[in-house]
Amino acid sequence: MFSGIIEEAAPVVKLEKEKDNLHITMRCSFTDELKIDQSISHNGVCLTVVRKEKDTYTVTAIKETLEKSNLGLLKEGDKVNLERSAKLDGRLDGHMVQGHVDQTAVCTDVTEAGGSWYYTFEYEPLQDDYITVEKGSVSVNGVSLTVVNSKPKSFQVAIIPFTWEVTNFHQIKKGTIVNIEFDILGKYIAKIVKQILGK
Numbered sequence: 078m079f080s081g082i083i084e085e086a087a088p089v090v091k092l093e094k095e096k097d098n099l100h101i102t103m104r105c106s107f108t109d110e111l112k113i114d115q116s117i118s119h120n121g122v123c124l125t126v127v128r129k130e131k132d133t134y135t136v137t138a139i140k141e142t143l144e145k146s147n148l149g150l151l152k153e154g155d156k157v158n159l160e161r162s163a164k165l166d167g168r169l170d171g172h173m174v175q176g177h178v179d180q181t182a183v184c185t186d187v188t189e190a191g192g193s194w195y196y197t198f199e200y201e202p203l204q205d206d207y208i209t210v211e212k213g214s215v216s217v218n219g220v221s222l223t224v225v226n227s228k229p230k231s232f233q234v235a236i237i238p239f240t241w242e243v244t245n246f247h248q249i250k251k252g253t254i255v256n257i258e259f260d261i262l263g264k265y266i267a268k269i270v271k272q273i274l275g276k
Contacts, residue, residue: 078173078174078175078176079118079123079171080173080174081160081216081221083158083159083219083243084159084161085107085158086157086159087105087106087156087157088104088154089103089151089153089157090153091133092152097139098138098140099137099143099148099149100137101124101135101137101148102134103133103136103157104132104133105159108131109132111129111134112126114126116161116162116176117136117160118160118174119136119157119158120146120147120148120158120218120245120256121176121178121258122178123176124136124138145178146178146181146256147254147256150254155245155248156248157245158218158219158244158245159219171221172221173260173261173262174216174219174221174258175261176219178257178258179258180257181254182198182199182200182254182255182257183198183199183255184196184197184198184255185197185251187249193235193236196217196236196249197226197232197233199231200257201230202230206268206271207259209232209259209263210227211224211227213227214260215260216257216258217255217256218245218246218255220244220246
């Protein structure tokens with residue numbers, strides 16, 4: 078479980094294909110604190126540390142993960158949003174993020190707003206409960222954000238300068254594909270309502 082508060086936007090240093098799997102090697106400032114078998118969110122995708130070497134570590138994305146996320150589009154040098162799992166004795170500053178990406182979305186607009194930015198994302202819902210609500214929560218590339226201008230197949234988020242600088246949002250532009258995880262509470266409520274109504 079994660080909170081959507083990014084610790085670091087770190088570079089990809091190596092990509093290795095093995096059958097349908099992709100081994101992703103990252104370099105980050107807290108590599109020495111990591112352990113084999115530890116879970117880390119990568120652009121919102123929960124992946125397991127399988128190898129450590131000096132200041133780098135490696136995780137493996139399988140076919141299912143690559144099909145539902147933007148990890149298969151990574152290139153060496155790309156920045157990836159990283160977050161270690163949430164501590165139960167800490168504050169939940171973002172929202173409950175599982176690290177289970179629902180699907181991808183495409184950035185259709187970036188508008189500067191006097192020191193902040195509005196990013197617009199469009200997506201084709203893969204399920205009826207993949208929705209956003211006004212002022213609700215959504216995870217974009219693992220970042221916990223508040224939805225503005227929610228529509229059936231699109232939404233906007235407002236990005237403050239700090240988030241723009243410390244996450245990979247500064248690399249997102251029109252046409253960039255991002256990972257989306259819809260709010261887990263909203264998905265449960267939508268499913269319950271659907272079952273009650275018999276749809």
